[in-house]
Amino acid sequence: MKTAYPSVFQEIATWAASHNLSVTEARVRFVQYAVLRAIAGSRTLSSILVFKGGNALDFVWQPNRSTKDLDFSSTDPSLNEEALRRYLTQGLEQVRRALGVAFRVQRVERQPPGAEKTFVTYAVTIGYALPDEPRNQERIAKEQPCPNVVPLDISLNEPICDTQDIDVQGVNPLRVSTLEDIVAEKLRALLQQPIRNRNRRQDLLDIAVLLRADVSLDFARVAEYLKRKAEARGVRVSRAAFNSAEVKDRAQVDYAALKGSTRAAFIPFEEAFQQLVAFVGKLDIPEH
Incomplete structure (x- = not known):
C-alpha cells in the first residue's frame, strides 16, 4: 500500500519515474491518496466506509489498472448527504494541513433520488488544488467550482462480506474489501x-x-x-x-x-x- 501512490508532493516526479508512470498520472494518484487518508483520518468515515472496486484492487492487492473515481460502500444505511459532506470536509481539512492540498466538496448527490429506494449511491465530487496550482487554490478558497476533481461513489445497502484494515498514514486504518x-x-x-x-x-x-x-x-x-x-x-x-x-x-x-x-x-x-x-x-x- 505504501508504494501504490506517492505520499509526499515533492516526491511525485521521482515516484512517477520509479513506477514508469507519467507525472500527470502520479499527481492524480497523490490526490487519491490524500482523499483516502482524509477518510482514514475521520473517526466516523473510517468506521463506516469500505474502499472497494477496481482502485482498491489496484492500490492494495494487484496493481495493474486504475481509474480516477474511488468506490466505497457504507456500512451505515442511515448516512445522509448532509452528514457525508460534513465528515468529508472535516477529514479533508486535516489532510490539507498535512499535505498542502486544498479540497472542497463540490457535490453530494443521491442517486436515484427518493427515500423509498433501497440501493442508493452518493455521487460525490471533490475539487482539489495542489500546492503549485495557485489559481485553483484561489477558486477553492472562494468556494468556486474547481476543474480538477476526484469523483467518489459511495453505495448504501450493498453487502460487504469481508474487509481488511490498511495503513494509509492516517489517524485510523482504512477499511478495504478483501480480494x-x-x-x-x-x-x-x-x-x-x-x-x-x-x-x-x-x-x-x-x-x-x-x-x-x-x-x-x-x-x-x-x-x-x-x-x-x-x-x-x-x-x-x-x-x-x-x-x-x-x-x-x-x-x-x-x-x-x-x-x-x-x-x-x-x-x-x-x-x-x-x-x-x-x-x-x-x-x-x-x-x-
Missing part, C-alpha cells in the same frame, strides 16, 4: 449485465489478471460472498448463467480498449473469458 469480496462483487456485476443493461468488461479483465497472477484466493469464500451479494440484488447464480451468450457478448463490448489503461498485464478477451469459465467451474454454485 475474495472484490472478486465476488465483480462476478455479480458480470451476471447483472443483462438485468441492468450494462457492459462490465473491466470486471472480466480484473478477474482474469488476478487468476493469471496466481494470487491466493479462498474459493469457498468467493462462492459464499457471491451468493450473498447476488441474493441482495435478486440475481440468480449458476455456472450456466456465466456461460450465457449475453453475459459474454456484453463483457466483450470495447474490451480491447482496456489494453491502453493497463500497466502490467492485459489478457485477450477469449483467453480471459475461458479463465472466468474455468474459475466459476471450481466454485460451489449451482450448475443451472
Whole structure:
C-alpha cells in the first residue's frame, strides 16, 4: 500500500519515474491518496466506509489498472448527504494541513433520488488544488467550482462480506474489501449485465489478471460472498448463467480498449473469458 501512490508532493516526479508512470498520472494518484487518508483520518468515515472496486484492487492487492473515481460502500444505511459532506470536509481539512492540498466538496448527490429506494449511491465530487496550482487554490478558497476533481461513489445497502484494515498514514486504518469480496462483487456485476443493461468488461479483465497472477484466493469464500451479494440484488447464480451468450457478448463490448489503461498485464478477451469459465467451474454454485 505504501508504494501504490506517492505520499509526499515533492516526491511525485521521482515516484512517477520509479513506477514508469507519467507525472500527470502520479499527481492524480497523490490526490487519491490524500482523499483516502482524509477518510482514514475521520473517526466516523473510517468506521463506516469500505474502499472497494477496481482502485482498491489496484492500490492494495494487484496493481495493474486504475481509474480516477474511488468506490466505497457504507456500512451505515442511515448516512445522509448532509452528514457525508460534513465528515468529508472535516477529514479533508486535516489532510490539507498535512499535505498542502486544498479540497472542497463540490457535490453530494443521491442517486436515484427518493427515500423509498433501497440501493442508493452518493455521487460525490471533490475539487482539489495542489500546492503549485495557485489559481485553483484561489477558486477553492472562494468556494468556486474547481476543474480538477476526484469523483467518489459511495453505495448504501450493498453487502460487504469481508474487509481488511490498511495503513494509509492516517489517524485510523482504512477499511478495504478483501480480494475474495472484490472478486465476488465483480462476478455479480458480470451476471447483472443483462438485468441492468450494462457492459462490465473491466470486471472480466480484473478477474482474469488476478487468476493469471496466481494470487491466493479462498474459493469457498468467493462462492459464499457471491451468493450473498447476488441474493441482495435478486440475481440468480449458476455456472450456466456465466456461460450465457449475453453475459459474454456484453463483457466483450470495447474490451480491447482496456489494453491502453493497463500497466502490467492485459489478457485477450477469449483467453480471459475461458479463465472466468474455468474459475466459476471450481466454485460451489449451482450448475443451472
